[in-house]
Amino acid sequence: MTIEGELVLELPHPPSVVLAAASPHLFWKITLLLIAWLNLHYHLPHLTCTLILKITRHILIGLTVLAPDEKVAGSLNTVFNHLEIKDNFDIHPVCPICHHVYPHNSQGDAKCLNCSEPLFEPSASRTKPRPHLQCPQNPLSNAILHLLSHAGIEEELDAWHCHVPEPGKHALIQDGELFFDNSPERPDKDELCIGITLGFDGYCSSSAMLYSLLIVDLRFGYQYQPRNLMVFGITPGPKEFDSDELQFFMKNYVDNLISLYENGIMAKTPNYPNGMSSIRMILVAICCDNPVLCKVCGFGGHRKEEGFCTRCHIKRSELKTRDAMDYDKFPPQYGEEHTKRAQEYLDLDEKEHEAFFKLHSALYFELSRLKYFDPVCMSVIDPMHSFLLGESTCSLCCHYSHQLLVSNDGMLSFRSSFYLICPFDQFEMPNWVGCLPEQVGYPAGGSLTSDEWKGLALVFCPIVIPFLWQEWYPKANTTYEKALTSWENRERQRLIRLTTGKPKKGDDKPSMKPVPQMHPSAPDNFLKLAAALKIILGRSFKDADIPRAKELLRNYLMEYLELYSDNVKPMHHWVTHIFDQLQDYGPVYNFWTFLFERLNKVFKSYSTNNHSNSEIEVMFMRAFQKDVALCDMVRDILCIGSDPHSSFSLRI
Template sequence: MSLNEVILCDCANCYQDDEDYRWMSRKAVNKHRERYGRGPSSTSLPPAPPPPSSAPREGSTQRVPSPNLHEENSRLSDEHPFNDDLDDWNHSSPACDQRGRDGPYFPNNEEEEDDQLGGLREGERRKVNEEEVEEEEEMINPNRPPDTTWGPAFNFSNMESTEDNEKPRSQAPAYHGHRKELPHIRMAYLQAVLNNVTGHLPVRLTNSNLASTIDMFEVAGTLPDLPVPARTLQSAKRRLGIDPDEYIIQFAACPKCWKHYTPKQMQHLESPACTVEGCPGTVYDTYLNAEKKEKRRPVMIIPHVPLLVALQSILGRKGMREMIRDSRGQPLDQNSDPNFVMSDMHDGTMWQELRTHVHRQVGNHGTVQDLDEHGGEGRRLTEHRFGLHLVVNIDWFGALKRPHSTGPIYISIADLPRELRFLQRNVICTAITPGPNEPTTEQLNHVMELTVRDAMRLKQGVRMEMWNDTDTEVIEEDVYADFLCDNCDTPGARKFAGFAGHTADLHPCPWCDCTSLDFSEDKGYDTYSFTSKNDSTLLKQKFYSRNSSSARQATILEDHGVRWAMFDALPGWKPATQTVLDFMHAIYLGVVAWLFTRLLFGAHMFPGQLKRRFENVINGIQWPSHATRLPKNLGENPSLKKADEWRRLLTVTPPVLWYAWMDPDGTIPDTEPPLPPNATLKTAHSRKRASLYVIILLLCAAIRLLSTRTISMSQAETGQAYLSSYCIKMLHLGAKLSPNHHFAMHLATMIKRFGPVYAWWLFAFERFNGLLEKVNTNGHDGGRIELTLLRNWVQAHLLYNLLIHLPDDTPQKERDLIDQLVKAEADRGGMAVEIAMFAAEASNERVRLPKQLPKSPIDIHSVRLSPDGHDGTSAHDLLFAYCQKLWPDVNLRRQFTANIQPGSVPFVGNTVARRLAYIKKDGIRFGSRNGARAPVSIEDIWLLHIPETNKPAHVCLLVRPFDIDPAILVPWRAFASLLGIYTSVANKYIKYEVIPATSIDCALALVPIPFNDGRELWVSVSFDRVSTEPEEEFEG
C-alpha cells in the first residue's frame, strides 16, 4: 500500500454529503483522520478508478473531481503554477502581498493566532476548491512532467537602491587627512559626547557647553582658522567619525503591512496612503516647520543598517585579517568519524555545504533549484579566503514598562574565534523591529528584504577594504558570505523561517513528519523512526504559498506546515536543515523548567518536611564564585526566570533530590509522598519517588553529555539516547510531555551539522537584549524607541573603531577620554563568564596571573602543612620533588647538602617561589584554600622560577585532594563519573600534592548533606566541563 495512492477523504472536516468528499493522498487522509476523526458512516475506500467520462490529463494522476467543483474556477496552468505568462510574475511587488489577492490580508488577533498555529477554529470547515485539488494532484503525482521554464525566485527591482549607504566610510576626519584638527579641539568634541552619552546631558545643553568651550579657545588664541570647529553635538560626532546616523537608514513603513519606503521614496509618494492595494495604512503625516513649510513625517520608521555597511565597518579594522578563520583546505565530513572531537561550528557538516556564485530559480511546476551561470552547483564558500559564515538571530523583549515588544536582528560572524565572536563590537545589529506588537511573518518579510538582498550580493563576492597582513596599508579583498543558520528561540524560528507554530496539529515540528498526537506516544521520541522533512518539497510549497490566495495559504500551512518567508529567496537556503533548535530555550527553559514546575512542584512532590529539606540543601550549597546563585525561597517559588538558573539547578539535582526524598536508611522509597492539606493534583502521572529519580538521572546525564564545549558524534548519540529514554519512560509514568521534549530529539542531528551547542546556543544574544534594555529612550512609539537603541549599538562599534585607529601622536589624556566612552561597567551575569571562558582558551596555557605580582619570594620552609591525613612531608620537599619532575634536564640539588655535584643548581627555599592570591583558569578565578571546591582544596598558589636557570616562570598549586569514599552508597553511583559528582566525608583529605595550574579542569559546587549515621557528606559537583569526565581522574 502506497501513501501516494489517491483515495477519498472521509474525515469529519471534509465530510458533508456524497458529493463533497475530497480526493487526496492516503498520507493526507490519515493526517485528517487523526485530527478530525471520521465522518458519519465512513468506510475506507480503495483508490478510485477513472470514470468513463473522465479523461486524465497527460502526466497526471487519474482522479475523480468532485461534481460541485466548477471548471470555470481558477485553475493552475500546466506550464506554470503561478501565472499563465512568465513575464507576469509578481516578484517586484511587496514581500507580504504575494498571495494573489485583490488586497492584503490584515488579520485580527484571533485570526493571527490561529494562523500561527496552522489550524482552524473549532467548528470551522475548510473550503475546497478546484485549485487546491489541482495542486494536491501536482504533489502526489510521481510521474508529472519535468519543469521546462524557469524564472528568478525573487526580484528586488521594486526596492530603491541604497548604494549611497554602502560606500566605505572614511576614517574620522578630525584625526586624518587635510581636515585633521588639534588635540585640544578633538578633546572638546570627546568631552561633549561623553557628557551626552554617560552623563545623560540633553542635546541642547551639550551644544551650549561645546560652543562655550570653543569660544574659550578663541579668546585664548588657540583656535585655528581652518578647519572651522564644530559647535553642535551632531557635527562633533561626524568629525570624530562616531555619528551613527551616517550608517542608519530610517525607512518609512506602513504601520499595517510594514511595506518599506526609503526617505526619498516617501517624499515622492502621491498621497499618504500605503501603495499596497487594499491596505488601509497611512505612511506619513504632514506638519509645518519653523519656516512655515510643509514637511512629511513618517508615521512609523524601521531603522536599518545595511549588512554590507556593517560588515565593511568590522572588516576594515586593524587585525581582523588574522582573526578570521581560513577554512581553505579543511577536510570534508570530519565528524563522519564518530570519535572526531568537534570544538566549534566549523567542525559541523553544514560549514562546507554553503555555495557561492549561485542563483535560485523556480520552475513552471514549482521545483526550486540553485545553479551557477554554467549550470553547476557553484564554488564552496570555504574555497575563498574570506568566505564568511553568518548566523542570524531575532528575539523580542520588553523595551518599556508597558507592553512593548522590540525585536533586534543580530548577525554574528562564525569565522571569528569563540572568544571574539560574541563581543558586542563584533556582532551586527542590522535592524530592530518596532513595537508595540511582534510582527507577523508577512511583516517580518519586509524587514528582512534588505538583508537578503545584501546576502545575495555577498554570495557573488563584494570588494571590501581591509588592512594587509602587517596592518600598514589598506587593500581591497573579495569578501563572500552566506548564512549558516537561523538561530532563534522556538516561536522566533517559526516566524522567521515560515513554519507552522509549535502547537500545530499536523506539522508542529519543522524537522520531521511527527504530528502533535505523536508527542504523546513512544514514536514521537524514537529517533530511528523519524521521517525527515525534505527541503525541496518545503520550498516548493513555500513558493506555492507566496503566490496563492489567503484560503490556499491557510491550506498549505495546515497540510504542509509552511508559509513563504523572505529567506526562501536566498540561493542555497534550506529552511528545515538551516533552522536550529536553541538548546538554551528548549532544554533549560523548556525541558528542565517543565520537570520542576509541572512534574515535581506541580505534583506536590515536596510536601511539608520534604520541602524544608529541599530548601535547606539548596541554601547550603557552596557555589563557585562565577556561578549564578539560586534564590533562597526556591521551594515556595520554583519559577526561575533565567536559563542559567535552571542550568545550575539541574547540575545539583541528583544530590538535592536524594537528600529531600531519602529515608533514614539513605534510600529513596518507591512510594508517593502524602498530599498537603487542601491540595489537588492537576497531573495524572505516577508520583513514586524512586521511579521518578531513576528517570531524572537519565535527563541529567543526557544534558551533561550534550552541552559540553567539545563533543564527538559518539558522545552526542549517547546523550540523545539518554534523552529519548527519559522521554519514553516519563510517558510510561503517565506524564504529558511538552513539544520541547520532541524537538530535543533532533539535537544530535544539529550537533552533526553545526558542532557543539556551546558554540551556538543563545546565551550571548540574550545578553545583548539585556544590554539594549538598559539604554535610556524617550518612550516614543512608531519606531523612535528602536532608532535610539540601534544608534546606541552602532555608536559602540564606531567608538571601538576610533580607539583602534588613533594616530600614534594622539596624547594620552585624549586616549583616556576615548577609553571612558568605550568602557562600560562589566556585566557579571552568566554570559559575561561564558565570554571570559572563550577568551581564556586563546591565552597562553589558559592560565592568567594577577595584574600585580608579589615583589619578594616566600620562604617555602615556613609553609606549615596540616598533619591530618598527611604523611609528614614538608612543603619544601614536595616542591623540590615537583620541580625535579617538571625540569628533568636541570640538575637540581637541595639547598643544604654537602654533596655538591659539578653543574648542579641549588634549590634555595626563599628564592624559588612567589605566593599568588589567585589565578584565572578558563576565565574563572581560583583562590587559595577557599577559592576552589572539592575534590581538591587549593591550599596555596606559587609562581616558580629558579634564578640560575633559563627556565620560564611556572605556576603550580599546593592542593589537598578530598578522600573520595566509594563505599558510600549513593543512588547516582552508576552515573557518577559521567555527571562529575564525587562523594566524600566532610573534612577528610588525603596527602598534599603539588600540581601544575593547567591541570585544573573546572570549578565545583559543594553540597553538604547530613547523613543518617551522624556524619556530614560532601558531594562535589563539577561545573563547566570541556568534555566528559575522565573515568579514573579526580582532579578539580
C-alpha cells in the same frame, strides 16, 4: 574608487584615526568620550553637556593643556561630529495597515502600493515628513565595512584555517558537515568568506523583533565583543508581525545576502590597500525559538496537527507516544519539498492562502530565494530554549521546584528543608558559572536566567535532589497514602448517598483524586537528563560520546512520558533532533542564542526617552551604534602601548 571597472568601497576611519583627528590632547579626547558616554547611558541633558565642556575647557586652558585660541567641541552635537558618531543605517517607511516595507528614500507623498495608505504624516514644518510607521535597517555591506575597519579583524576572520581538526572530535563549527567551503585550497585565496548565523527575537514590551547576526568565523572571545555584533534591523511595534508581514521586512536582508554571496564586494583594507579581490557573506544557519523560527521559515507552528515539527512529519496527536520520544520514528521533512510548497503559496491568490496553509502547513518565506538555503537542515530550534528553558524547566520547575517549593497542598514544609539539606550558598563555584539567587523557588528570588538554569541542572540539583528524596520521600509517601485513604472514604460515602437518594451538593461529580507529590524514580530520571546535558551542552564532544548521550536522553524521555504524561510538551519531541544539529554544526556553543539574548539585554538597558510608536526602534538602533563606537574608542585609548590581541585587550 574603481579598479578594472570594479567599485572598491572605502572603510570607515578606525578609532585611532578618529581620536587623532578629534584632538591632539589625551585629556580632551577623554573628555569627549566621557560626555558622549554620560549622555548615552545616564541621559545627561544637552545643556549640561555644554556646560561641562565649557568648564573643562577653561580648566585645561588654565593648566596650559589647551591654547586659549584652540577650537574645541562646545556642544553635544559637535562632540558626536568630532568622534564621527552618526547614523549608519537606513530608516524605511512601513505601511501602518499591511506592513509592507518601502525604500528609505521614498517621497513624502508616497502611498502604499497595496492598500493606498499614506506612508507619511502630513506636516508643513518638516523638510521631510515623518513616517506613520518606520523600521531601521543596516545594510549588510555597510556592516561588513565597519567590521573590517577594526585592526586585526581580517586575520581573525581567517584564523580558523590554522585549525587542524582532530578525527572524531567536534570543537568548532567548521568541524560540522554544513559549514561552507572556505579552505586554503579555494581558487581565490584572497577572497574572504564571512559566515553568519541569524537570530530573531523580541526584546521589549512593544513586540518589536531584533534581527541580529553572529559571525561564526570568529573565535568565541571575539564573537562576544560589542564591535563584532551585527544588527540588521528592528521590526516596528506595537504588534508583532505575522509570518507574511515578516517577509516584507526580510526582503531587503535576503537581497543583501544574494548580492554578497553571488557578487560580493571589494574594499580597501589594511591588508589590501589597493582593494581586495572579493568579500562574500553566506548564511550558515537560523537559530531561534520555535514560534519565531516557524514565522521566518514558513513552517506551521507547534499548534498545528500537521507539521508542528520542522524536522519530521509527526502529527500533534502523536506527541504523547513512545515513538515521539525516540529517534527517527517518523518520515523526515525535506528542504526542497518545503521550499516548493512555499513558492506554491506565493503564487496563490490571497483568498486561497488560509486553505493551503491548513492543508500543507507551509507559508512563503523570503529565504527560499537563497539557492543554497535548506529550510529543514539550516533551521535550528535553539538548544538554549529547548534544554535550559524547556527540558530543565519542566523537570525542575514543574516537578521538583514547583512541588517542593511552591505548592500549598501540604508540601510547604519541604520549602525550608530544601535549604537545610544543602544550601546553595555553600557551594563554591568558579566565576564563570552562573550564580543562583538566594531564594530559589520563592517569588522574591525572581526568575532564573539560562545560565542559572544550566548551573542548576548540571551542578546544583544533581547533588541536592538525591539527598532531598532520601530525606523526604518516605514522609511524602505517607502523606499521599493518608490523602488517598481519605479520598477513598469520601468517595464511598458519596456513592452511598447517591444510591440511597440522599445526595449532597456537589455529589454529582467525584472529587479530585490525589496524586503522589514525589515519585520514587524521579531522581534517577532527572540524573539521566543531567548526564545527557553534560555531553550535549559541552564546548566540544567526541563521536564516541554521542551513543551514550542518545541513550541517556531516550531513557529520560521515555520515563518522563510514564511519570508525567499530562505535562509532555512539543519541545520533548524537538530535542530528539539535537544530535542531527550537533553533527551539522558542532557543539551548541557555535549556534545557540546566548549571544543574541545578550544583545537583547544590551538593548533593554537603553532608555526609551518617552518615545512611542516606531520612533523607539530607531532610537534603540541609534543608541546601539553609538554604544559600539564609544566602546571601540575607549578600548583604543586603554590599549595604548599594549598588544591589541593580548588578553587584557580582549577583556576590555
